[in-house]
Amino acid sequence: MIQIAVERGLLAWAAWVWFVIAYVVLLFRLIWRARERSRFATGAAAGLLASFVAYQTTALVHYDLGIEPVAMILFFYFGLAIALDRITKDPAAIDVP
Numbered sequence: 001m002i003q004i005a006v007e008r009g010l011l012a013w014a015a016w017v018w019f020v021i022a023y024v025v026l027l028f029r030l031i032w033r034a035r036e037r038s039r040f041a042t043g044a045a046a047g048l049l050a051s052f053v054a055y056q057t058t059a060l061v062h063y064d065l066g067i068e069p070v071a072m073i074l075f076f077y078f079g080l081a082i083a084l085d086r087i088t089k090d091p092a093a094i095d096v097p
Contacts, residue, residue, distance in 0.1 A: 003063035034088050041084055048081050
């Protein structure tokens with residue numbers, strides 16, 4: 001996070017912090033909503049939250065967005081969380097209780 005502030009400026013750092021908070025809130029809401037609908041979706045959302053917390057822990061001391069495979073996996077997880085969020089909002093989308 002310090003690298004983002006130094007390299008891109010405080011506005012980019014503030015945008016990244018806002019994005020991190022919004023993503024964590026999305027994941028907590030997803031876990032809460034998915035608990036009633038699907039154990040698989042709940043487990044996947046909990047895994048996404050755990051992986052993001054682990055990523056942010058390493059990102060405190062190391063600039064992980066500069067490593068392409070790590071950034072690609074991170075953005076894949078973002079997309080997976082958004083897909084799970086949309087699936088759990090549609091009652092007909094979940095077929096496994």
